[in-house]
Amino acid sequence: MDRLGNGIEAGRLTPAEYDSNFTDLHPRLDRHEALVASDRCYFCYDAPCMTACPTSIDIPLFIRQISTGNALGSAKTIFDQNILGGMCARVCPTETLCEQACVRNTAEDKPVEIGKLQRYATDMAMEQGRQFYSRKTPTGKTVAVVGAGPAGLAAAHRLAMHGHSAVILEAREKSGGLNEYGIATYKAVDNFAQREVDYVTAIGGIEIRNGQALGRDFSLSDLTTKYDAVLLAMGLAGVNGLGVEGEELEGVVDAVDFIAALRQSADRSVVPIGRRVVVLGGGMTAIDAAIQSKLLGAEEVTICYRRGKENMNASPYEQDLAAASGVIIRHWLAPKTIIGKDGKVAGIEVEYTAMRDGQLVGTGETGVIAADQVMKAIGQNFSASGLGALQFEKGKIAVDPEGHTSVEGVWAAGDCIGLGEDLTVSAVAQGRDAAESINRAFAAGARPATAVA
Structure with a gap:
């Protein structure tokens, strides 16, 4: 085994066990x-x-x-x-x-x-490689799409259908966004995310430029002066911190980074995992990280969530799937301190919580869970770098129901906006609808007036 820390090791299982653990969760119906x-x-x-x-x-x-x-x-x-x-x-x-x-x-x-x-x-x-759509006669209009995730890909495809060209600027090396980097490995096997990108872009009229990050390689003003319209669909890049003592210890990792590393690894046996893992959070990221920790060979995996079971963002089905995989889910616990030994995680002190007068509060009662790895899955946040004077609402880009932002000629869709749920299917719908709005604006011969107060 490759020992990387206090109990964190790679190669815990046999090759056959890795293959078996990471097969397709729901094989296709015949x-x-x-x-x-x-x-x-x-x-x-x-x-x-x-x-x-x-x-x-x-x-x-x-x-x-x-x-x-x-x-x-x-x-x-x-x-x-x-x-x-x-x-x-x-x-x-x-x-x-x-x-x-x-x-x-x-x-x-x-x-x-x-x-x-x-x-x-x-x-x-x-x-079968069946394509049901072809581009209309090119219109000469080009739209810059920031982000090659679900919203950006759906928008680019719909724009191409209408005869417009789309240039997708993607910060990462691969396209697909959440579908490529943020989905549990056993849910999308056989490189499906990249095969779907190829299927979507096969319509033509879509160019993807990888390694291009907003705020680093270009700004919003650069795009508005160069392209006929802009669609922002960059998702959520930041990860919320715990804000507790010990967060800097070796063995504390972001769950999204763990999931991404596992998805990008061709050999699961090189991905290190702790013997006793604690995952903090109650959403799909927490569930995916916890289940995959078990699949990699962790002996004890515990999810700690600060509220009750009914408040978890993860669906009851996903919670049951985690329990069936051997994950322990504990409710009404909030992280207080991450305990270290020799600079590495040795455990986590948690405080019991309760609802009082409609407010979540700590009860003062504490306990310690032994752990050599702690994963943070308490949500992501939006990075506003390079967006200039764009208006925001609750930390995300403010838009109207059609996706218009406060800047003329700029639309936004997906997890970076404050409408709808942070789901792949919601992002697809928003990207598609924003593309239709852009097409209507082109057909009207002018950009729409600023729609967000």
Whole structure:
């Protein structure tokens, strides 16, 4: 084993164990399974599942198409609204969106497996290289898109459909954003994120320039003077700190960095993990980091969340998945001090919390959890570098419902804005809709007036 710290080691498992642990979480349905699953749909006239989908995919239609053996037609129905439907089928919390709204979701029955059916159809189309869209006659308009994540890719594809050109400026070496760097490895195997980028950009008219960071290599004013329009879709780059003693100790890591490193590693055995890991947070990042810590061979993994189970941002399904993977989830605990020994993590002191008069407070009662690695998963924040006089609201870019910012000719979409939930599917919808707004502005022959007060 490669020992990197006090109990933090790489190579805890055998090659076979790594392969087994990081296989596809939900393998794709085969044709028979897809036909059986699609036959359970009632094809409701009011389609509550469709209303619950942020991208408004016509779910009853695409399921009916699968049931009649038309998988490619089903894929087109999905891609009409969500060009990143393949990844969304893998990572969307369908159990709290479309499947929760399914009329079959009762105590006596289970919902239609919408997510799995969506993956079945989109995978079939992508594997066959079927492109359903082509560029209209080039308009001569070029849009700068900052960020090659879900929002930026969806916007670029929709702009290309309308005949415009899109230049995507991406800070990282690879495109895909959250889909490439922030998703649990077992949810998107076989380099799917990059294959989806290739599928999206195959329409033409989209250029991606990697290694280009806003605030370092260019500013917003640079873009507004050079391009016909600008779409900001850079996501959230910063990580919130704990603000407690011991945060600088060896063995304290950001969960997002841990997840990214694991996704970019071709050999899981070189990724170090502690023997006893504590993850701080209650969202999907915390769950993904905790489960993958177990899969890498950590003996004891504990999630500490400062509020109750019902307050966790992670869905009940994901919480149950973590518990089934051997993760211990403890509620009503807040970090107080990270305990060190010889400059390395040895444990964490936590304080019990409670709700009093509508406020979360510490009770004064404390305890210690032994740990050699602590992962911070308490949220990300937005970096405003290079954005000039752009207006913000609650730490994110202020926009109107169409994505207009306070600067003329500049739109924004995805996690960097304050609308909607920080979900891949929401980012896709916002990027798509912002692109349609840009297209309407081009068609009107002028940039829209400033829309944000």
